[in-house]
Amino acid sequence: MAPFLRTWRFNLLPFALLSLAATGARADELNGADTAWILTSTALVLFMTIPGLSLFYAGLVRVKNVLSVLMQCFALTCLMSVLWFVVGYTIAFGSAGVEQGPFIGDFGNVLFSAVTVDSMTGTIPTSLFAIFQMTFAIITPALIVGAFAERMRFSAMLIFCSIWMLVVYAPVCHWVWGGGWLGAMGLKDFAGGTVVHITAAVAALVAALVVGPRKGFGTVAMPPHNLTITVAGAGMLWVGWFGFNAGSALGANNTAAMAMLVTHLSAACGALAWMTMEWVRHGKPSVLGIVTGMVAGLGTITPASGSVGPAAAVVIGLSAGVICYFATNLLRNVLRVDDSLDVFPVHGVGGILGTLLAGVFASTQLGIFSGNGFSEGIDSIGGQLSVQATGVVATFVYTAVVTFVILKLVNALVGLRIDAEDENRGLDLALHDERGYDL
Numbered sequence: 001m002a003p004f005l006r007t008w009r010f011n012l013l014p015f016a017l018l019s020l021a022a023t024g025a026r027a028d029e030l031n032g033a034d035t036a037w038i039l040t041s042t043a044l045v046l047f048m049t050i051p052g053l054s055l056f057y058a059g060l061v062r063v064k065n066v067l068s069v070l071m072q073c074f075a076l077t078c079l080m081s082v083l084w085f086v087v088g089y090t091i092a093f094g095s096a097g098v099e100q101g102p103f104i105g106d107f108g109n110v111l112f113s114a115v116t117v118d119s120m121t122g123t124i125p126t127s128l129f130a131i132f133q134m135t136f137a138i139i140t141p142a143l144i145v146g147a148f149a150e151r152m153r154f155s156a157m158l159i160f161c162s163i164w165m166l167v168v169y170a171p172v173c174h175w176v177w178g179g180g181w182l183g184a185m186g187l188k189d190f191a192g193g194t195v196v197h198i199t200a201a202v203a204a205l206v207a208a209l210v211v212g213p214r215k216g217f218g219t220v221a222m223p224p225h226n227l228t229i230t231v232a233g234a235g236m237l238w239v240g241w242f243g244f245n246a247g248s249a250l251g252a253n254n255t256a257a258m259a260m261l262v263t264h265l266s267a268a269c270g271a272l273a274w275m276t277m278e279w280v281r282h283g284k285p286s287v288l289g290i291v292t293g294m295v296a297g298l299g300t301i302t303p304a305s306g307s308v309g310p311a312a313a314v315v316i317g318l319s320a321g322v323i324c325y326f327a328t329n330l331l332r333n334v335l336r337v338d339d340s341l342d343v344f345p346v347h348g349v350g351g352i353l354g355t356l357l358a359g360v361f362a363s364t365q366l367g368i369f370s371g372n373g374f375s376e377g378i379d380s381i382g383g384q385l386s387v388q389a390t391g392v393v394a395t396f397v398y399t400a401v402v403t404f405v406i407l408k409l410v411n412a413l414v415g416l417r418i419d420a421e422d423e424n425r426g427l428d429l430a431l432h433d434e435r436g437y438d439l
Helices: 003-023 032-060 063-093 126-144 154-177 181-185 193-211 227-249 254-282 287-304 310-334 343-361 381-413 420-425 427-432
Strands: none
Touching: 032 063, 032 126, 032 227, 032 287, 063 126, 063 154, 063 427, 126 154, 126 193, 126 343, 154 181, 154 193, 154 381, 154 427, 181 381, 193 287, 193 343, 193 381, 227 254, 227 287, 254 287, 254 310, 287 310, 287 343, 310 343, 343 381, 420 427
């Protein structure tokens, strides 16, 4: 063999070995590409809560309550992380090699006792899977904060969210993703339509009703104090959502790539649809409207992001922008419910819509609007819609009932609501003795 050919083969050897390592790993062996992507996705989902959701919510409240919202999101990030480590993870996912029950996981992973440096979940370390799922357990209670913003005691919020994560979020997570009964039925919820958005939004609606409206709601103008930081937070949410949805593929693969594409398209279409609705009805498009439409598009595509194609994502996003727009106006202006930052009409209605549409557009019979070759594509729309509706109803009812009980318990223990004088002063001074701005 000529010397240059020997040199050529030698120089390509490392690349060949890397290629084999990246593509030939068995399910129980670490895959470097998958691990790198889920590490990135985990950081992106945490980025959604702090600073993304924190800034998005903080700009929407009045100036006297900006720090309270930031504090709530930050404190929940810390507290939910510890609770997930102690017992939340094992309730949701149990331990490997143990047959899981239909409603909660086994308790073999209390304190991450079975999570070692060598343990694997598919092609990624179990430690990585555990922290990736931890970021979902963080953002879900944080979403609820938007419903009772500007009027709940900080201590009550911490107690409520702690109990809620363990008895609502973790069990529903098990039902869908941890080997529970909804997953066994074949429910399509790729990244959290039921687990995240419906649970958080239904809890938000119940909390808004139990806590009651802010003083002056419906008679006193309560505009956002700083839309600039709201838009900044919205942009962070959009970017972070790629980790939320595409990361739920648990690998660097075709499904992750398609999930990222449909997530982006739905967000863009949701934003444009909401903007257009405002423009037509009120004569001017608003900044608040376009970013809210974006969040609606993201929340609605979430359950379907692993089973639909680009054309379906456009329809889902446009539907989200229009339907969530009307739901927001209905709840606030007709039903007079003070869901302060529109958690239920955006995340709840969007989550329900997306979960149901996942049962339609995952079909293999809809041409360009089908799942475009996803292996889990369905043949019977009617049968899958029945499963999707069961998931929606079960999650809605369970969350509503248990949330109501938790709120009543917390109210009996410490009281849910601050007094009228402190509400007038604002939570920043009343609860934290600080100001958001000192100019």
